[in-house]
Every structure is written in C-alpha cells, then in structure tokens.
Amino acid sequence: MPDLLPKKVRIVEVGPRDGLQNEAQVIAADHKVAFIQKLIQAGHQDIEVSSFVHPKAVPQLADASDVIANLPGFDGGRYSALVPNERGLDRAIDCGIKRIAVFTAASETFCQKNIGMSRADSLSVFEKICKRAKDAGLSVRGYVSTCFVCPYEGEVGEAVVAETTQALLQMGVDEVSVSDTIGAACPNDVDRVLSCVLESSPLDAIALHFHDTYGTALANVCAGLRLGVATFDASSGGLGGCPFAPGATGNLATEDLVYLLDRMGIASGVDLERQAEASRFIAGVLGRPLPSRQLQRLNAACDR
Amino acid sequence: MPDLLPKKVRIVEVGPRDGLQNEAQVIAADHKVAFIQKLIQAGHQDIEVSSFVHPKAVPQLADASDVIANLPGFDGGRYSALVPNERGLDRAIDCGIKRIAVFTAASETFCQKNIGMSRADSLSVFEKICKRAKDAGLSVRGYVSTCFVCPYEGEVGEAVVAETTQALLQMGVDEVSVSDTIGAACPNDVDRVLSCVLESSPLDAIALHFHDTYGTALANVCAGLRLGVATFDASSGGLGGCPFAPGATGNLATEDLVYLLDRMGIASGVDLERQAEASRFIAGVLGRPLPSRQLQRLNAACDR
Secondary structure, three states, X not given: OOOOOOOEOEEEEOHHHHHHHHOOOOOOHHHHHHHHHHHHHOOOOOEEEEEOOOOOOOHHHOOHHHHHHOOOOOOOOOEEEEOOOHHHHHHHXXXXXXXXXXXXXXXXXXXXXXXXXXXXXXXXXXXXXXXXXXXXXXXXXXXXXXXXEEOOOEEOOHHHHHHHXXXXXXXXXXXXXXXXXXXOOOHHHHHHHHXXXXXXXXXXXXXXXXXXXXXXXXXXXXXHHHOOOOXXXXXXXXXXXXXXXXXOOOEOEHHHHHHHHHHOOOEOOOOHHHHHHHHHHHHHHHOOOOOOHHHHHHHHXXXX | OXXXXXXXXXXXXXXXXXXXXXXXXXXXXXXXXHHXXXXXXXXXXXXXXXXXXXXXXXXXXXXXXXXXXXXXXXXXXXXXXXXXXXXXXXXXXXXXXXXXXXXXXOOHHHHHHHHOOOHHHHHHHHHHHHHHHHHOOOEEEEEEEOOOEEOOOEEOOHHHHHHHHHHHHHOOOOEXXXXXXXXXXXXXXXXXXXXXXXXXXXXXHEEEEOEOOOOOHHHHHHHHHHOOOOEXXXXXXXXXXXXXXXXXXXXXXXXXXXXXXXXXXXXXXXXXXXXXXXXXXXXXXXXXXXXXXXXXXXXXXXXX
C-alpha cells in the first residue's frame, strides 16, 4: 500500500441518525440513549445522534431534543445532528448541540426529491445556516448525496461533486462527506471522483460515506485510504436500509470498518468487541439481525 | 488504478463444489446438474463441479460421477473436480473430466486436520497424481488453503505460501489458487503475500480465492487486480459456509465479483442477471437465502 495511507482514521458513527431514520420502526428515546451510551463505551468520539428535520418527514427521529437532553456526559462535544433549515438550527442551538450537519446532493433530481429544493437553493439556505451556526460557535458538516450514481439520473459526473464540495467549504462548512447514497460505487469511481474533488478542496476536509448495498463498501474505503482520506462514516451493524432498494443491505457497518482498520494497523480508537455489543443491543431492540459480516461472524462465534 | 489492472478476468465458479460441500443438506444430483446448466447459460467457462474425496468424508458430493455423467454438452473442457489421492484420480479419469484440482495448505495444522497429511506428504502424493494426470492429458490446479490466517495457528507467514506455490508449479501444476480459507485477510495481507509469491512464481499461474466472512473479499480482489492477478474464484450467491465460523457468510459471491468487474470495465464473460438466476435456483433448492449483497439487492428490486 502506498505512503498516503493514514496512520489514524476518524470514524463518524451515523447509526443513531442515518441508520435509525431508515428503519421502519420508531424506537423509544431511552433505547436510543442507551445505544449511544454503548457507542461511547466502544470509544466513539463522533456520533451523529439525531436529526432536526420536520417530525412528519422523519417520525423515527421526532424525539431529537429528548434524546440529546439525555445523552451521557453531554457537553455537546462529540455529538452532531442533522439540520435541514433555520427552524432546525434554532432547535439544535436550543439543545446545546455543538456540531450540525447540512445535506444536499450532487444529482439535481435526487436533491429535489430528497429535500424539496434545487441544489442551488439548498446551497443558499445552507449559507445562511452556516453563518448563523458559525456565529454561535458550532462546527458544520456537509453531506453531498449521490456523488457516484443517482437512483433517478444514473451516472453522476465528478465535476458537479467537486463544485458542490468546494461551494460548501467556501461558505464555511468544516468537512464534506462525499456520499454514495445507493452504494453502487466501485474503487475506480472513488479514484475518479476523489481525484477531481481534491483538485479544488483540501484532503483533510473530506470524509467518505459508503453503503454496502453492492458489497463494495470496504473496497471503496481502501480506495479512499490510498488517496489519504482519513475520515469515514459508518453505521453500527450496517444499521439502516436503502430506501431505493428495499430489503437490500444499508450503510457500511462500523464493525466491518473497524476490523479492516485494525488489521491494516490504522488506529480508530473504536474497540471491535464493544462496538459489536452496541450493535447487538440495537439489533435486539429492533428485533432483527443486522447485516454486518463481522457482526454475524462474532455472533456465530458466541453461539458455539 | 494502476496499469497492471487486467482488461479481462477469468472467474472460476466453485459453487457446485466448494459451495455445496459446506452446506448441511445433501442436494440431489439432478438439481446440481440443473444448477450447472444455469451457470453455463450465465457464461461460465470454468466450473468446479464436484469432488472425488471419499463419499464418507463429504457425503454432499458423493454423487460426483453421476453429476459429471449428466453435465450439459459435456466434453470435459470447462469442468473440473477435486482429487485428493490416486483413487480419486482413477475416478476422475473414468468420468472423462479434463481438469482436476489438488489441495494442500500453508499451515501445517490445518493441512493435517483437513486432509490428514503433513504438507510435505501432501506434496509427495500430489507429485504422483500430477504426473499421471499430465500423462493422461489433464490440466491440474492446486489449492493452497490458509495462506493468510489459520484457524488453529493464527498468522501464516508469506514465505511458506511462496514455497508451497512454487513446489506445486514445479511438479507441473498449471495454476495455484492462493486461498483465504477463513476470510480474514485484508488488502495489506494480499499485497504482502502476493508480492512474496510473485518473486518465485509467474503472475499468470496465480489465482486468488477469497471468502467474505469478514466483509473484505471485494477489497482483497481489488488488491489482487492491482497486482495484475486475472483469475479469481467465486461461488454463486456466496454459497457455502465457513466450517470454522458456523452461521457466518462464506465464499466471495459470484454476483458481487461480476458487478465489481463490470463496473470497473473488466470483462469476465459472465452475465450478472443470468448469474443471479442460477443463484436463485440453488437458493430455492436449499430453501435459504444466500448472502450475496448483489443478489439481495437484485431480489429486492424484483420484489417491488
């Protein structure tokens, strides 16, 4: 492996938000808090805990304020929440959360269907949110969905991903998560899109967000690592489906990522066994097995 | 991706052998033949159809002669079978099969437990088999199990993998499949082991055989592709468990591999949709869903 490989990786655990928002069931707030507590015990320093989108749009996360108010050792530091608009920002600031995330898409159709705005409009909205958030001392993450393939438009060009990333960073967003929403990307796509993004944006402002719908998530992580990317999103146990492929597997599983990093000698600060305990807990609450390969393997070993 | 990336990859479909031998159920010979027929329709040119190990050791494949006698358009060309000893070779030659495979291991303990011989003894046995097979005009493949991690001994050194590979090629074996039996390898392991193997063995005699137990199979395929490897084993739908991690997922799924290759512009000659049909057929016979991510996705899309 080449020299660019980072020695240390930051994992952004998105299970409580991106995972649970795609589950059919609505989970009680105290279960969410207990889940997040176990994630903290596993060593996570960066957890996306909920979302301030309208409760009608995502009823699974309608209890955001409640969850945040009851988080263990809450000083706002290691927790983040999604913010779609200024009303959401008000709620986030009221909760005392210190990190927010905004979300747009590289594909115009996806952006319209997902957040009801054009890409350009979303960027104007975020510019205002970003300014207010910064004034309030918050850090801001930006998600760019459908950076590789769009479920409506098909192939997405790398130029629009680079442009959107740059626009977000220029308005003061601290980090952009380049996301493969439907999990269709392969390592050659990661090379192509990232190389273009890195022409106009700095490496240390880039995170990668993969889904394992096509089984390529860890291969894509390796492509990112080779380019020097050191921040990856993951979801406990692979929690969360893909709304565009019902029944298919969802986010890159945190266990799978931690195993890969451990074995490649790259530190993440997350303990694999404790991470698996957090995933087992939420799998029990949901009453279904989670798709992580690693979790299945660890569970099989436990059953013997 | 670097220049070494091959333009064309040969897939060795091992589902009917490595897949079915690890299933708890014994499948009827006519179902196996129908399965292999569907694999041919998907475009496979290289299918490991059965094994001539003792029927008591692997009752799942006790019907090897029966299956081979009923294969569609059988001229021996595209089919292979496992041969553990001279008695197995006799049976293989009687059937008219033109490709056989022998199997040893890089780990001494695994070799002893898996085939009841030391590594050195297995190589002596194979030398005789190889000579007789070559005299009979057969081609010979060699599997080297546990090339990365052994379930009994732990880490396996790359030198013993290189030595064993070289020994097999020197006795006339045409191709060696470097195998990650328990699926624990990561791309850095593939780099390390392959680099050592390629110091003493030619690239075009090397195949890679991965399991997806830890979710790393496609990442490992990419590491192999980058080193120029152009032959990969795969099993329909991820058929086959891992006897050392009951309940865990098994072989690299053919669908997952074909999707990756298609998207990377690497020809394999295998049609993804038809491959999925073959997998659905055998999943129906087994009465259980298969773990392939891609198959789950395609099935979910069909259900809509």
